[in-house]
Amino acid sequence: MSDTAKALATQLANIEQRSGKRLDELVALVRQSSLKKHGELRDMLQRELGLGYGDANTLVHHALQSDGGSAAAAQGLSGDEVLDGLYSGPKAVLRPIHNKLMAALASFGEFETAPKKTYVSLRRKKQFAMVGPATKTCVEVGINHKSLSPTERLQALPAGGMCQYKVRLSQPEEVDEALLGWLRQAYDSAG
Known part of the structure; x- marks a missing residue:
């Protein structure tokens, strides 16, 4: 695992701990939101879960790009x-x-x-x-x-x-x- 991948895994584990939710629950929260813009999703996570800007930003990126897809694909856009x-x-x-x-x-x-x-x-x-x-x-x-x-x-x-x-x-x-x-x-x- 690369240093970048290790750092991401550590940050995601910390987000789980801080939010009290499993990563799959957090990903579902982002994907099932009616919000579509990255900044709106980040702001929602900060507001609802009390995450800091960096953690919320990383979580949105991860949620929209997990399963090998891109943010656009996760939002249903070609x-x-x-x-x-x-x-x-x-x-x-x-x-x-x-x-x-x-x-x-x-x-x-x-x-x-x-x-x-x-x-x-x-x-x-x-x-x-x-x-x-x-x-x-x-x-x-x-x-x-x-x-x-x-x-x-x-x-x-x-x-x-x-x-x-x-x-x-x-x-x-x-x-x-x-x-x-x-x-x-x-x-x-x-x-």
Whole structure:
């Protein structure tokens, strides 16, 4: 068992002890709630069980992702439905950019996609990129790779964030060799 898995198992055991409920009862509480948003579920657990923010947050993640499913699947959403939510309303015009990027990334090999509230995380052993609508007019691609050289287009981000660089795309044609080269380096280093 990895150190991360051990830490999660310890935290879940502590949550059981603090709440006085078995883990299966806690998972059922989350899944059977009429609440759908992660933050609402977390707040409910804090309020009803007296859990701290971190414990409630971890429990929601665990409950929605247990049995090998994703949070979206646990809520009955397909991958396309999650993307429909991200790219809805005025942001719907950005979906072709996302689709073209994902099609190009598929040529790299296997990786996991994990839809979040405002973006999609792309992972191998670790996250190598994030993709999501930044505004009504552009998609932001976050890139995790420490040894890239920033350019006007490849913007360095402050240290300590989820990604080291970002690139903003406003047209599908901007999914080009330069962007894919940066992403390929990140993909290779994450595996």
